[in-house]
Amino acid sequence: MPDPMTPLAISAYTATSAMGRGLHAHLASLRGERTALQPNDFGPTPLPCWVGRVAGLEDAPLPAPHAGWDCRNNRLAWLGLQQDDFMSRVLEARARYGADRVALVLGTSTASIGATEEAYRTLDADGGFADAMLRPELHAPHSLAAFVAAALGLEGPCLTISTACSSSAKVFASAERLLRLGLVDAAVVGGVDSLCASVLFGFNALELVSRTPCRPFDADRDGISIGEAAAFALLERGMAAPGRPRLIGYGESSDAHHMSTPDPNGRGAELALRAALERAAIEPAQVDYVNLHGTASIKNDEVEAAVLERLFPITTRASSSKGYSGHTLGAAGALEAVISLLAMAHDLLPGNLGATTPDPRCGPRFAWRNESRPITVALSNSFGFGGNNACLLFAHAGVAP
């Protein structure tokens, strides 16, 4: 089991999703218990389903100096960086520590595969990419982090983590190690995933996409609604940002079970949860709120509800926020970290939007509607394809162990 960790400060954070641009928009969406899901109108042949689509990306090309990186995923990243003064906070950190002392660790599952799909739809007569699409750096999983590193002028470690739906939760763990080993003094972490045919038709092929807005933990749930998001956080050592919330623990594990369905016994998920609690040196009873992975797939929610009941006392409150934003896949870890931090900052425990008939397996821990209560410690779960699990623990600065 891991040793306890020294908490890290989250000195800035932001999110952009279908719920809106920036923290105020996300808070308003949560307070209003309003879904941001809409009927899917994405792509040349839209799949009949609901999506969490970020408005306005079509009309927001990247500024001229970054034009070579232009694609939907990088537009979303750029839009996300502009909110809540996040980019300014990063540039201040860069000035404070030096460009080579700030790491960039980003999670994504789609990266800019949407641009590669487009290139295949518009091939030349000879079967090759059209000249305008011949941008090799764009047609690679690292395109997001490479673009953001260039946009922020960062010269430290720069890594893409792509472990499906746990990608942008694991970035917090990688950044913590780089900081702890003294390799950097700050880290920009986050995740960006954007709507594209690969994920819409891919999850559809696996019969995991609902035709209706997703209903996490509902007895009649029948699949996910895919969303897109950009969410970022700036991590520094605690003394650099005394009043800011803390990352107090994380846990990572593998299911060793199946490529696309979770271990029915939830053993991998439980290992990641226990590792996060060990690093934070806290007991399950000290967790006030669990932001569940809660995708609204039949299997995930069944397994996750059982793990929640097995590990946490009846006083723990839990919900999925996928009913607001949709499942933002590689960005979900970072988006839901931000939602957990918002919940803590505003004493707002988000209700499990979308479920009208709770699954009888879901016990009294579930918050079906919004609750106003202090949240000192919040946990966020992210579980991905390939049986890849990551859990994050956050706390208010004053109470971090």
Added chain:
Amino acid sequence: MTSLPLRLYIEGVGVWSPQLAGFPALCEVLAGAMPTPPAKAPTASILPPAERRRAPACVRLALEVAQQATAASGRELATLPCVFASSHGDQATTDYMCATLAREPLELSPTRFHNSVHNAAAGYWTIAVGCRAASSAVSAGRASFGAGLLEAGSQVLGNDEAVLLACADTVGVGPMYEVTGCREAFGCALVLAPQRSANTLARVDVQLTSVLPEPPLPEPLASWCSNSPSAPALALLALLARGGGHCQLAAAPALGLHIDLERIP
């Protein structure tokens, strides 16, 4: 850069390319010999038959080198965390996905979709060896091996435990061939540990540095290196084969790793 070096111990090494069946073959090349090339492509014999049929080429390559490296280390695979690095993942899967989506998106194969995740190799590996420890899948273009080494090395020292690092890329398929510039498959793997053990092959000190020009590799390594984004790892593997020395690896566009390697008898 003022950080202290990361001191790691190599306990196992694996290599595969169309010219190299394993690390001994690389040693022969560096000694001026011409080793027999591997008879066939990697088969991922560690996988159960059903998974072996489904696993794409890049997964089979990554598992081949992971199997080679871990066999030498003698580590318990069920508890060994792993980091799988790749610039492009499985390129035949990417080509299939994009071509099918352009033509008839509703015909997409569910198996090939789940094979398209960048962590496919990590997923298949952890299933094959029953590993419930942390597994990761990372990418950093032509710096994928260096960035993966930094990620794996920080896990080794941050968590005080051995970690498997594998890095693999296959040949570009379809129109992506000219875009990715991946002309040849290359994969390699290392088992990295925080302390010296009976199975230690070498000690490696890794230090962050501003990128320095890499000393040119001798042929044929230089050509192999330009043919695969995973092959810059050959700079480190050559040190291991020769018994020691130093080199630079890219970890990011403006960040290098200075590698100092000493073979342990």
